[in-house]
Amino acid sequence: MIQDKTQPADNGQPFSRVATPYWIIWQAPAGRADKRSPALLRFLARASLIFLIALSWTAVVGADSVPQRSITIIIDDVGNNYALGARAVNLPGPVTFAVLPHSPYGQKLAELAFNRGKEIMLHMPMDNDQGRPLGPGGLTAQQTQATFSNYLEQAIAWVPHIQGINNHMGSSLTQSSRHMQWVMSSLKRYPLYFVDSRTSADSVAESVAVRNAIPTLRRDVFLDHDPDPQAINIQFKRLLKLAYENGNAVAIGHPYPSTLGYLETVLPKLDALGIKVVTPSGMLELRNERPVITAEMPSPSVAANPDSRRCELAQELHITRVTCG
Numbered sequence: 001m002i003q004d005k006t007q008p009a010d011n012g013q014p015f016s017r018v019a020t021p022y023w024i025i026w027q028a029p030a031g032r033a034d035k036r037s038p039a040l041l042r043f044l045a046r047a048s049l050i051f052l053i054a055l056s057w058t059a060v061v062g063a064d065s066v067p068q069r070s071i072t073i074i075i076d077d078v079g080n081n082y083a084l085g086a087r088a089v090n091l092p093g094p095v096t097f098a099v100l101p102h103s104p105y106g107q108k109l110a111e112l113a114f115n116r117g118k119e120i121m122l123h124m125p126m127d128n129d130q131g132r133p134l135g136p137g138g139l140t141a142q143q144t145q146a147t148f149s150n151y152l153e154q155a156i157a158w159v160p161h162i163q164g165i166n167n168h169m170g171s172s173l174t175q176s177s178r179h180m181q182w183v184m185s186s187l188k189r190y191p192l193y194f195v196d197s198r199t200s201a202d203s204v205a206e207s208v209a210v211r212n213a214i215p216t217l218r219r220d221v222f223l224d225h226d227p228d229p230q231a232i233n234i235q236f237k238r239l240l241k242l243a244y245e246n247g248n249a250v251a252i253g254h255p256y257p258s259t260l261g262y263l264e265t266v267l268p269k270l271d272a273l274g275i276k277v278v279t280p281s282g283m284l285e286l287r288n289e290r291p292v293i294t295a296e297m298p299s300p301s302v303a304a305n306p307d308s309r310r311c312e313l314a315q316e317l318h319i320t321r322v323t324c325g
Contacts (some may be wrong), residue, residue: 079103098123101155119279128169164193184212223253
């Protein structure tokens with residue numbers, strides 16, 4: 001779980017202003033058993049949750065009175081658990097997946113997501129200020145620039161079909177202008193964007209990316225710092241509120257069962273609320289921050305093995321891609 005140091009605790013009650021449906025508060029009279037079947041009780045509980053979510057959203061965003069807004073949802077930490085990763089890939093709509101390099105199922109899940117029309121990112125491990133292990137190929141402040149850049153290049157080559165990267169942890173490293181410059185210097189070689197996960201309020205990653213003309217976004221909301229469904233609902237309402245206030249917003253979540261269950265329920269309802277889910281590439285397109293590529297460039301895999309394949313750039317739907325044959 002990622003500690004979000006940029007958001008104050010939300011102590012509000014998710015459904016405090018919404019009347020509770022009768023099937024939640026009904027209790028059998030004293031001395032009488034509740035004869036409703038467990039299956040019916042589960043159905044009623046799920047139906048009540050959907051009802052409460054819908055009413056609370058309407059109160060927060062007033063969907064009928066405003067034009068459509070856009071949100072980006074990135075699922076981090078993909079690659080360590082195949083079952084949860086595959087369930088995440090099956091989420092409806094253009095949800096984006098950030099894959100951990102050198103993870104047991106990262107390449108397989110990236111291919112699965114790509115074949116389902118999803119956008120893929122590299123979820124690059126970076127030094128954190130809590131001393132948590134980074135896993136293989138992580139970037140640290142102790143590395144030389146050559147080692148640092150080599151690890152990043154290998155990770156870019158390892159995850160197939162990526163269009164951008166974001167930081168995994170990184171609360172320490174993203175505060176270093178020097179090391180973020182090393183990251184952006186490598187990204188200049190590819191048509192890749194950067195998303196600052198904002199695991200630290202003192203991150204300079206976004207500003208260094210902008211200075212290097214790297215298309216960049218920043219995370220606005222962590223959906224599941226607390227994976228309790230009601231806490232996720234509070235954060236999702238924050239996401240929608242920001243989208244309505246600013247026109248768009250970016251959220252990061254994880255392949256937790258509670259997060260996936262919540263998104264499976266709510267994503268199909270967003271269009272009726274005036275909310276459109278877009279990929280990071282789509283968000284950059286809306287903000288007119290697409291990269292401008294003026295010359296043929298090597299793909300990540302070719303950078304690791306320059307003589308292996310011939311690559312050409314193709315422009316598809318305003319998204320610059322490298323294709324290799």
